[in-house]
Amino acid sequence: MSETLRSQVTRRDFFxxxxxxxxxAATAILLPKKASADEPEIMHHxxxxxxxxxxxxxxxxxxxxxxxxxxxxxxxxxxxxxxFQASIAVTPIHESEGIITPNGLFFSRSHGGVAExxxxxxxxxxxxxxxxxxxxxxxQLKRYPSVTRTHFIECPANGGQEWRGPQFNSLQFAKGFMxxxxxxxxxxxxxxxxLGLKKEAxxxxxxxxxxxxxxxxxxxxxxxxxxxxxxGQNGEALRPEQGYPVRLLLPGWEGNLCVKWxxxxxxxxxxxxxxxxxxxxxxxxxxxxxxxxxxxxxVNSTVTHPSPEKPWLGLKKGEIVEIQGLAWSGMGTIxxxxxxxxxxxxxxxxxxxxxxxxxxxxxxxxxxxxxxKPLLLTSxxxxxxxxxxxxxDQETSIMGVESVYHRNAVETWEVTAEGMVNHVQIRS
Amino acid sequence: MFKLDRKLIISATxxxxxxxxxxxxxxxxxxxxxxxxxxxxxxxxxxxxxRGNYVISPQKESYMHGxxxxxxxxxxxxxxVMPDGTGLPxxxxxxxxxxxxxxxxxxxxxxxxxxxxGGYPSLSKGNAQEAHATxxxxxxxxxxxxxxxxxxSYWPHLSTMWWYIHDGMPHPKTKSxxxxxxYALTAYMLNINELTIDGEExxxxxxxxxxxxxxxxxxxxxxxxPKIDGPNGTDNVRKYFANNKNxxxxxxxxxxRCMKNCQKKSAKIVRxxxxxxxxFLPPISVKRDLPESANAPVVxxxxxxxxxxVCHGTSSMGAPxxxxxxxxxxxxxxxxxxxxxxxxxxxxGMPPKGGNMDLEDAEIKEIVDYMYSxxx
Numbered sequence: 001m002s003e004t005l006r007s008q009v010t011r012r013d014f015f016x017x018x019x020x021x022x023x024x025a026a027t028a029i030l031l032p033k034k035a036s037a038d039e040p041e042i043m044h045h046x047x048x049x050x051x052x053x054x055x056x057x058x059x060x061x062x063x064x065x066x067x068x069x070x071x072x073x074x075x076x077x078x079x080x081x082x083x084f085q086a087s088i089a090v091t092p093i094h095e096s097e098g099i100i101t102p103n104g105l106f107f108s109r110s111h112g113g114v115a116e117x118x119x120x121x122x123x124x125x126x127x128x129x130x131x132x133x134x135x136x137x138x139x140q141l142k143r144y145p146s147v148t149r150t151h152f153i154e155c156p157a158n159g160g161q162e163w164r165g166p167q168f169n170s171l172q173f174a175k176g177f178m179x180x181x182x183x184x185x186x187x188x189x190x191x192x193x194x195l196g197l198k199k200e201a202x203x204x205x206x207x208x209x210x211x212x213x214x215x216x217x218x219x220x221x222x223x224x225x226x227x228x229x230x231x232g233q234n235g236e237a238l239r240p241e242q243g244y245p246v247r248l249l250l251p252g253w254e255g256n257l258c259v260k261w262x263x264x265x266x267x268x269x270x271x272x273x274x275x276x277x278x279x280x281x282x283x284x285x286x287x288x289x290x291x292x293x294x295x296x297x298x299v300n301s302t303v304t305h306p307s308p309e310k311p312w313l314g315l316k317k318g319e320i321v322e323i324q325g326l327a328w329s330g331m332g333t334i335x336x337x338x339x340x341x342x343x344x345x346x347x348x349x350x351x352x353x354x355x356x357x358x359x360x361x362x363x364x365x366x367x368x369x370x371x372x373k374p375l376l377l378t379s380x381x382x383x384x385x386x387x388x389x390x391x392x393d394q395e396t397s398i399m400g401v402e403s404v405y406h407r408n409a410v411e412t413w414e415v416t417a418e419g420m421v422n423h424v425q426i427r428s
Numbered sequence: 429m430f431k432l433d434r435k436l437i438i439s440a441t442x443x444x445x446x447x448x449x450x451x452x453x454x455x456x457x458x459x460x461x462x463x464x465x466x467x468x469x470x471x472x473x474x475x476x477x478x479r480g481n482y483v484i485s486p487q488k489e490s491y492m493h494g495x496x497x498x499x500x501x502x503x504x505x506x507x508x509v510m511p512d513g514t515g516l517p518x519x520x521x522x523x524x525x526x527x528x529x530x531x532x533x534x535x536x537x538x539x540x541x542x543x544x545x546g547g548y549p550s551l552s553k554g555n556a557q558e559a560h561a562t563x564x565x566x567x568x569x570x571x572x573x574x575x576x577x578x579x580x581s582y583w584p585h586l587s588t589m590w591w592y593i594h595d596g597m598p599h600p601k602t603k604s605x606x607x608x609x610x611y612a613l614t615a616y617m618l619n620i621n622e623l624t625i626d627g628e629e630x631x632x633x634x635x636x637x638x639x640x641x642x643x644x645x646x647x648x649x650x651x652x653x654p655k656i657d658g659p660n661g662t663d664n665v666r667k668y669f670a671n672n673k674n675x676x677x678x679x680x681x682x683x684x685r686c687m688k689n690c691q692k693k694s695a696k697i698v699r700x701x702x703x704x705x706x707x708f709l710p711p712i713s714v715k716r717d718l719p720e721s722a723n724a725p726v727v728x729x730x731x732x733x734x735x736x737x738v739c740h741g742t743s744s745m746g747a748p749x750x751x752x753x754x755x756x757x758x759x760x761x762x763x764x765x766x767x768x769x770x771x772x773x774x775x776x777g778m779p780p781k782g783g784n785m786d787l788e789d790a791e792i793k794e795i796v797d798y799m800y801s802x803x804x
Contacts, residue, residue: 052737057751058802069719074708082537082548086599094714112602125497125505133502136494143493149482164567167704170712194492202662205508211602213595215508219662221466225459252469264505271656273511273585275592279549282652283675284575288564290582291675292652293665296467298677309714331469332455333480336682345691358472358480376697382682384455385469390678393692398676400566402575406675414697423704428694 064104071095073105074172078161085113085211088155090176093302093326094309099150099354099361101179103234107255108241109155109177111276112211115261119245124229128205128267131196138245142231144186149228149251150360152328154178154297156254156281156405163401166423171307174411174423178297178328180361183249184232188265189224197224201267205274206248209263215274216257218250220267222295226251229262252330252359253295254405256281286400297330299389300408301337301364301381312419317372327352327362329383334362336382343376343412343426344391350379375415376426393428466662468669468677509591511657513642516590520637521612523619523630529609530616533598541620542578549578556580556621560647580621584652586644590614611636618644728798731791735784740799746777748803756803764796771796 064071073089080087088109091101101107108114119138127133158177161167168174197220204223207215218227228249231238238244243260250257256276271293282290305324306312315321327334334356338347350366364379382388395409414422455470465471472480509515530538538544542551553559559581567574576582579589594610596602605613615636623630625643636644654668655661672679732740732750739745748755759767771792774780781787787795 051733052741055741055749055751057749060751066718067716070710070713070715072710074710074712076705076708077547078705078707080547082546082599112596112599125501127497127502127506133497134494135497135501140493144491145485145487147482147484161705165698166700169700169704169706170708172712173705173708190491193488194490202659207508211596211599213602219466219665221459221463221662221666225465225471253467266506266508268510269659270510270512270514271661272508273588274508275588275596278583278585278588278652279577279579284563284577286564286566288575289651289653290563291654293654293656294675295669296469298675309712329469331467338685338687343691343695343697345689345695347687347690355481382680382685383469385457386679386681387672388678388680388682388685390676391690394678395676396568398673401568402566403676408677423700425698426691426695427698428692428696 071105073108074176076173086111088157088177090172091179092172092309093176093178094171094304094307096304096326099180099326099357099363100234101181103181103236103239103242106179106181106233106239106242107153107155107177109255110210110212110241110260111214114240115208115210116240117209117244117261122245124246124262125264126191126195126266127264129198129201129269130192130267131198132194134195138231141186141229141246144190146184146186146232147228148182148184148232149226149249150180150182150355150357151249151251152178152180152297152330152359152361153249153255153258154300154328154330156256156294156297158297158300159407159411160404162425163396163399163403163407166425169308169423171302171304171309175302178255180328181233182235183228183230185228185230185246185249188227188229191229192223197267200269202269203267203271205264205266205268205272206257206259206262207264207266208243208259208261210261214256214259214261214276215272216259216277217271217274217293218248218257219293222250222253250295252297252332254281254297257295281405283399283403283405285398285403291403291406294406295330297328298406298408299327299329299331299334299381299383299385299387301325301327301379301389302411303339303377303379303413306377306415306419306421307413308421308423311421312370312415315370315372315419317370319370321368321370323350323366323368323377325350325364325379327364327379327381328360329381329385329387330359331387332383332385333358333360334364334381335384337364338380338382339366340378340380341375343424344378344380344410347380372417374417376412376424377415378410378412378426380410392425463663464666464670466666466669468672468675507591507595509587509594511585511587513587513638516587516638516641517607518638519607519611520635520639521608521610521615522635523612523615523632525609526612526614526616526619527632529605529613534613537599542617551579551617552620553578553581554622556623556647559621560651563648563651578621579617580623580647582648582651584646584649586614586618586641586646589617590641623647726798728791728794728796731787732795732798735787736782736795736799739778739782750799750802753803756800760800760804767800768793768796 075089091105091107122138124136155177204218230249231246246262247260248258248262282292283294284290303325327337337350339350340347350364353365354363356362380389389410392409412424412426414424454475456473457465457470537548538551544550553576559576562576565573565575593613618630654664668674739747740750743749748759
């Protein structure tokens with residue numbers, strides 16, 4: 001660790017002052033100390049204000065401003081199994097506001113392309129170890145009483161390219177294999193009360209109707225807790241990329257388990273060993289043994305502002321800036337986030353803000369007086385299940401570097417003296 | 429007793445945190461049936477008509493929507509194959525037949541002898557036993573060899589391969605192979621991975637069928653934890669995730685977490701090598717400008733906005749409103765020539781050229797085309 005880094009560590013008292021009301025008020029009064037030249041944006045009528053705007057009838061389904069054309073899901077060839085049907089496009093979380101991902105930006109992962117399901121031909125079969133084996137149409141499914149819940153969905157390979165070192169100088173690619181939405185559907189346990197689940201049933205197979213017939217095995221424990229079949233996403237029908245018309249939602253668990261384009265649920269006393277729970281989605285440890293049925297995405301966090309995409313260019317020494325980020329846990333509810341300015345050597349407590357929900361993205365914030373010096377920003381989240389994010393050393397000491405999945409060690413952004421932001425890791 | 433103590437400690441911690449942060453909700457590490465939460469996390473029992481932050485309705489009914497599935501429907505969709513052979517249909521196929529099908533339908537993606545290529549998965553890396561021996565490899569020093577995770581070395585059960593080929597392959601035309609073809613391709617997979625049956629290497633003559641299927645033992649059958657088979661399967665999982673050391677997670681009493689001097693002296697910054705992975709599509713940009721295509725002037729737009737939008741921008745003037753599909757369909761029934769001519773000469777309440785006689789005839793046509801382009 002360099003001298004520069006060491007010099008940044010014992011500033012807790014200063015930060016306290018920086019966030020106190022009086023300090024901010026004083027800054028607000030001092031800031032506009034010089035007037036600039038007249039700006040044309042103010043001195044001339046805006047061009048959009050002197051002509052008619054487009055009619056309310058123009059976009060029957062609203063679209064973002066054309067100026068937002070860079071706010072896009074992105075992909076890279078590395079994350080494709082040969083083509084862009086068995087691939088992933090990740091969410092621009094550096095542009096995310098609040099805790100809801102717009103439907104058009106929700107990360108998209110498929111194993112055989114996005115299926116285009118005709119809802120009139122949709123059927124859901126529930127069978128196996130139930131007293132009544134049934135078939136539901138979409139309308140019949142939606143007659144069950146609905147529940148609406150906000151949950152993130154995360155691919156367990158989020159951050160999985162960086163077990164051996166940082167690779168992506170990008171927040172979108174380092175942490176964007178996830179999104180968060182408000183989902184509407186039915187608890188599976190509500191349907192099972194009708195069907196009569198047999199006692200010996202321990203496992204449920206969920207299978208998709210897509211090209212790859214994506215299937216996964218789910219323990220009945222989760223099914224009877226909070227597992228849902230969802231058809232609504234942020235107030236409208238699921239997007240095709242999210243499994244239209246219906247997907248499984250296992251709050252907090254691997255995105256891969258939340259089977260899309262859902263077709264059937266089967267109950268049995270033995271597990272199935274689907275392709276995506278043997279060949280992939282298993283975490284190989286240095287012992288040579290691999291964890292199978294690795295369900296919950298563990299407690300995690302990231303700094304979104306600043307980030308490689310959102311550097312502090314133009315920020316001047318002495319200016320007050322909000323350091324912001326996301327925290328999430330598939331095992332429970334976020335209870336706190338700490339922030340380090342020296343890569344995880346010393347931490348201060350950051351503040352949660354907004355809605356703090358179960359198995360959901362949670363926003364956190366820290367008001368900071370910028371000193372124009374290099375920093376190593378590291379966030380560290382905790383949840384109500386008692387977990388805290390591990391250091392990279394702690395996590396790799398158990399999991400090694402070949403596990404691919406479920407990496408949730410703390411992440412570090414290096415902020416340079418110029419305000420540029422680089423993805424680095426701190427390892428011993 | 430130990431269990432109880434631990435639970436008490438956790439719930440005490442949880443409630444303290446909630447009080448501190450003002451969050452409503454009650455987490456429990458135990459389901460209502462008394463069993464621990466299976467994933468190592470917590471559940472939210474209903475307390476005061478709330479589950480976590482969410483108010484729930486107390487009303488309950490029996491709904492019984494849908495209908496019973498027919499036998500044929502169950503048979504048509506229940507196509508999974510389990511490790512004990514459940515669901516495996518009768519049939520057979522040889523290595524030779526498999527190779528033929530592979531050359532025709534698989535090799536273009538998976539490469540010669542399953543070697544992979546172009547990002548498509550490798551199906552074999554030679555002898556499965558030798559590849560299996562690499563699973564402890566860790567690439568934590570430069571140039572180290574990693575573990576070889578292919579079908580032969582890694583997959584615990586043959587049933588997975590049969591099922592996946594039958595339902596999920598060939599990639600561009602899935603669910604098109606017969607059972608016999610699937611047996612043949614599975615046999616070929618065994619052959620190129622140099623797997624054995626009854627101690628004998630599977631050669632070109634070998635025929636895989638429902639009769640000898642369960643005799644194949646995969647080298648990595650015991651390579652996975654926790655054990656999920658049998659009546660204790662889910663309880664094994666529960667036990668496994670109750671111990672955070674099993675999966676690299678850290679538990680902490682929040683009050684005891686390290687806030688100062690949390691790093692070893694040897695801690696150092698590791699940087700991205702070169703530019704790292706950066707072939708992003710599209711390239712990353714956070715610019716807020718118009719896309720290039722939007723900067724090109726749209727023919728007819730400016731003239732429309734200057735001369736026509738006042739009336740055609742809304743339906744209030746009786747003019748067909750731009751964007752109103754039905755209104756424009758009614759107009760276009762007359763044919764485009766009539767519509768051009770009406771626009772030039774006037775129609776109903778509309779004066780010739782909308783009252784702007786400076787417009788050339790060609791411009792009028794462009795304006796009509798532009799208006800219609802937004803209205804269909």
